[in-house]
Amino acid sequence: xxxxxxxxxxxxxxxxxxxxxxxxTAAQRxxxxxxxxxxxxxxxxxxxxxxxFLSQRSLTAAVRTSAPLVVxxxxxxxxxxxxxxxxxxxxxxxxxxxxxxxxxxDVGGLTILAVVAAAGAIGAVQGIAHVLLRIPSFxxxxxxxxxxxxxxxxxxxxxxxxxxxxxxxxxxNLYVAGYVPMSFFVAFLVVAVISLVIKLTPLxxxxxxxxxxxxxxxxxxxxxxxxxxxxxxxxxxxxGLAAVMLASRNFSxxxxxxxxxLLPAVAAIVVGGTAITGGHGSLWRSLAGALVVTLLRVGLxxxxxxxAWEQILYGAIIVAAVALTLDRSKVAIIx
Amino acid sequence: MTIPLTEHPETGATGPVHALEVRGLVKHxxxxxALDGVDLVVRQNEVLGLAGENGAGKSTLLKALVGLVRPxxxxxxxxxxxxxxxSVVDAADHGIGMVFQEQSLVPxxxxxxxxxxxxxxxGVRRGIYRWDTMRRxxxxxxxxxxxxxxxxxxxxxxxxxxxxxxxxxxxxxxxERTSNPPVIILDEPTSVLESKEIETLFTQVRRLREFxxxxxxxxxxxxxxxxxxxxxxxxxxxxxxxxPTADAVPTDLHRLMIGSTGSDDHYHEGLAERSADEGEPxxxxxxxCGKTFRDVDLEVRAGEIVGIVGVHGSxxxxxxxxxxxxxxxxxxxxxxxxxxxxxxxxxxxxxSGVGYVPAERKIEGMVGPMSVADNMTLTKQKSRCAGPxxxxxxxxxxxxxxxxxxxxxxxxxxxQIGRLSGGNQQKVVLxxxxxxxxxxxxxxxxxxRGLDIGARSEVYRLMRELANSGVxxxxxxxSLEEAIGMSDRIIVMSDxxxxxxxxxPSGGKPTxxxxxxxxx
Numbered sequence: 001x002x003x004x005x006x007x008x009x010x011x012x013x014x015x016x017x018x019x020x021x022x023x024x025t026a027a028q029r030x031x032x033x034x035x036x037x038x039x040x041x042x043x044x045x046x047x048x049x050x051x052x053f054l055s056q057r058s059l060t061a062a063v064r065t066s067a068p069l070v071v072x073x074x075x076x077x078x079x080x081x082x083x084x085x086x087x088x089x090x091x092x093x094x095x096x097x098x099x100x101x102x103x104x105x106d107v108g109g110l111t112i113l114a115v116v117a118a119a120g121a122i123g124a125v126q127g128i129a130h131v132l133l134r135i136p137s138f139x140x141x142x143x144x145x146x147x148x149x150x151x152x153x154x155x156x157x158x159x160x161x162x163x164x165x166x167x168x169x170x171x172x173n174l175y176v177a178g179y180v181p182m183s184f185f186v187a188f189l190v191v192a193v194i195s196l197v198i199k200l201t202p203l204x205x206x207x208x209x210x211x212x213x214x215x216x217x218x219x220x221x222x223x224x225x226x227x228x229x230x231x232x233x234x235x236x237x238x239x240g241l242a243a244v245m246l247a248s249r250n251f252s253x254x255x256x257x258x259x260x261x262l263l264p265a266v267a268a269i270v271v272g273g274t275a276i277t278g279g280h281g282s283l284w285r286s287l288a289g290a291l292v293v294t295l296l297r298v299g300l301x302x303x304x305x306x307x308a309w310e311q312i313l314y315g316a317i318i319v320a321a322v323a324l325t326l327d328r329s330k331v332a333i334i335x
Numbered sequence: 336m337t338i339p340l341t342e343h344p345e346t347g348a349t350g351p352v353h354a355l356e357v358r359g360l361v362k363h364x365x366x367x368x369a370l371d372g373v374d375l376v377v378r379q380n381e382v383l384g385l386a387g388e389n390g391a392g393k394s395t396l397l398k399a400l401v402g403l404v405r406p407x408x409x410x411x412x413x414x415x416x417x418x419x420x421x422s423v424v425d426a427a428d429h430g431i432g433m434v435f436q437e438q439s440l441v442p443x444x445x446x447x448x449x450x451x452x453x454x455x456x457x458g459v460r461r462g463i464y465r466w467d468t469m470r471r472x473x474x475x476x477x478x479x480x481x482x483x484x485x486x487x488x489x490x491x492x493x494x495x496x497x498x499x500x501x502x503x504x505x506x507x508x509x510x511e512r513t514s515n516p517p518v519i520i521l522d523e524p525t526s527v528l529e530s531k532e533i534e535t536l537f538t539q540v541r542r543l544r545e546f547x548x549x550x551x552x553x554x555x556x557x558x559x560x561x562x563x564x565x566x567x568x569x570x571x572x573x574x575x576x577x578x579p580t581a582d583a584v585p586t587d588l589h590r591l592m593i594g595s596t597g598s599d600d601h602y603h604e605g606l607a608e609r610s611a612d613e614g615e616p617x618x619x620x621x622x623x624c625g626k627t628f629r630d631v632d633l634e635v636r637a638g639e640i641v642g643i644v645g646v647h648g649s650x651x652x653x654x655x656x657x658x659x660x661x662x663x664x665x666x667x668x669x670x671x672x673x674x675x676x677x678x679x680x681x682x683x684x685x686x687s688g689v690g691y692v693p694a695e696r697k698i699e700g701m702v703g704p705m706s707v708a709d710n711m712t713l714t715k716q717k718s719r720c721a722g723p724x725x726x727x728x729x730x731x732x733x734x735x736x737x738x739x740x741x742x743x744x745x746x747x748x749x750x751q752i753g754r755l756s757g758g759n760q761q762k763v764v765l766x767x768x769x770x771x772x773x774x775x776x777x778x779x780x781x782x783x784r785g786l787d788i789g790a791r792s793e794v795y796r797l798m799r800e801l802a803n804s805g806v807x808x809x810x811x812x813x814s815l816e817e818a819i820g821m822s823d824r825i826i827v828m829s830d831x832x833x834x835x836x837x838x839x840p841s842g843g844k845p846t847x848x849x850x851x852x853x854x855x
């Protein structure tokens with residue numbers, strides 16, 4: 001037996017580099033431009049398939065069709081940025097079209113505001129349930145989806161309700177600067193205003209911190225619960241506004257009118273590159289995503305794909321987009 | 336660095352074929368060099384102690400040995416054969432098994448089911464459980480370690496110590512997979528055991544040595560010296576030496592663990608300005624009760640650093656979180672500068688001038704993908720706003736000022752905090768509480784966890800400066816030495832109660848052993 005062997009390390013452990021990793025990876029760069037790349041590719045493909053597609057008339061029509069989807073996806077994006085998901089948007093939107101058609105004769109010109117406020121309040125209730133009862137947002141809004149659908153069916157007697165006063169929303173069918181449909185302009189405005197408010201205030205920090213790491217956000221003393229409830233409120237209000245757009249276009253409210261918009265809205269968010277796990281993304285991305293989804297929708301018949309395939313495409317898009325954007329190092333267990 | 340071959344302490348045989356050998360193992364994580372060239376030899380039928388401070392790389396090394404972590408470089412040799420371990424099963428096939436620090440049994444299964452779980456063998460035929468075979472298999476395992484636990488007892492009805500025996504019995508199943516004697520790794524097996532149970536465990540470890548090699552990891556140096564034949568020491572991800580335990584004393588081992596830099600004024604005691612018993616207490620806690628602690632009394636004066644020490648499960652982390660409103664309390668009075676402190680939530684705590692640095696920096700302390708600037712101003716938003724609006728220039732000048740004052744090494748304030756080294760990350764997290772200049776009480780939960788010595792020293796200096804400016808500090812230190820070095824007073828917690836208070840003035844510091852006596 002000898003004396004203890006003590007060897008000092010040759011290197012100085014304090015000489016640690018300040019920076020360990022480099023910039024964003026190639027994959028991150030691609031995904032950050034994904035919505036724009038997809039949009040341009042689609043436009044090019046559709047133009048090749050049908051050279052008439054790149055006309056002012058069809059583009060205007062496509063953009064007008066996209067307006068409710070843009071608004072719906074924009075609101076839900078906020079919830080996703082906070083790390084949650086709002087599955088109730090489509091059902092709430094359908095319910096709101098019924099509200100709109102039913103309230104218009106009595107409330108008159110203020111119906112739009114009333115519907116947006118009511119839908120916002122319903123969104124807030126979901127947010128409060130999620131925060132106070134500590135139920136996953138997925139479950140709360142899945143329940144909400146079913147409840148809102150049922151309420152819509154009950155109060156509408158399970159049928160469409162005609163919009164009696166078309167003048168109340170006729171302004172939505174006007175054009176801005178001659179070419180831009182008013183409904184799309186409003187959708188654009190919604191995205192711009194919400195984005196700007198978030199950007200210019202501490203809200204951006206709050207939302208991103210909540211989405212990336214809720215426990216860190218809470219321990220930093222940020223108003224996590226308030227931010228989440230606000231996100232659900234905005235999501236609900238956006239569903240209300242989308243309902244006004246749908247009802248004004250169809251001249252009626254119906255308990256299932258927006259039900260087929262849930263999948264496209266989620267597809268718009270993930271195609272835009274907003275991380276489904278929260279934190280990373282923006283409303284502008286969802287705007288681009290919604291345009292991509294709309295182009296697909298109007299473009300499929302052009303290239304001769306039956307519309308029954310639409311749903312298959314949405315499903316595939318969502319899975320593929322999340323597969324591309326999901327940061328698996330952040331999620332310990334994929335449930 | 337080479338580790339000379341020495342004779343086996345008992346058999347006296349020299350042999351190049353070791354049960355397990357690690358050569359130059361390297362593993363880097365973003366911001367941390369967890370392993371930076373580790374060499375380790377585990378001989379046949381020996382109990383090897385593995386010692387090192389928190390962040391020395393012990394856990395990463397162990398995980399690499401059972402295939403949970405893929406090393407970036409270096410080699411692992413099992414009985415003279417170079418291996419690449421891809422999973423726990425792979426490691427088991429090579430005869431390496433680990434009893435994890437956090438117990439890994441399924442609580443609502445029986446002991447027998449847990450023991451054969453994942454290696455049922457003949458216990459399952461055509462997809463159907465054969466209970467008698469399972470029970471027999473489990474009993475065989477329990478017999479190996481001479482345990483009298485009923486294999487059909489539900490795991491959650493067993494005591495901690497019994498569950499540990501079940502874990503050891505379970506890990507010995509790897510003997511079925513290899514003809515060679517197994518290598519069993521025990522990661523902090525004593526941290527939740529009482530002293531009588533620890534004795535039982537040690538008997539078990541000595542019994543294991545008859546037919547296996549054991550790697551024993553513990554924070555308690557006396558235990559390491561008691562049960563191990565030889566001890567290897569890691570520091571900062573590097574093997575810094577090894578010694579036979581026969582003629583070693585804890586201080587030798589300790590000197591090796593903290594390194595020679597620990598000898599001079601590592602804790603910046605020279606900077607401490609305040610004298611004891613000065614002024615009114617800033618924080619007064621009376622009879623605070625929560626789920627895991629009871630009747631905790633605590634006083635901290637302005638400018639004072641009070642350490643709370645205690646073993647795992649003493650409840651000190653929860654007291655800390657409760658004072659920040661992050662953990663519910665059941666009873667008790669807390670005042671800050673004479674005003675009742677609102678413990679209802681973290682927002683209220685922040686508004687009262689209380690700050691908290693969590694132990695889990697990467698998960699709870701910072702938001703990795705956000706910038707240094709946004710992390711620094713996350714809490715005190717007013718410091719970068721005019722009215723409701725963020726003023727980018729205001730934020731930029733404020734953040735740059737603190738980057739300079741704390742010498743935070745970052746290329747730019749807009750760099751993602753996740754890309755900085757651990758020490759610089761921690762400085763940003765600390766700066767979060769300082770930017771508004773309204774901090775009165777700072778709760779530090781393991782503020783130096785995972786930091787290298789240089790970064791630690793800078794955090795210590797910062798703590799001293801804050802104390803000198805009048806901030807009251809509660810410190811949950813990473814090690815007893817750190818608690819002693821930094822604190823003016825130390826509260827010892829045990830089983831959720833504050834049991835003793837030990838004065839800790841500069842010049843009259845207690846030794847770690849003094850504190851350990853109070854802790855057990």
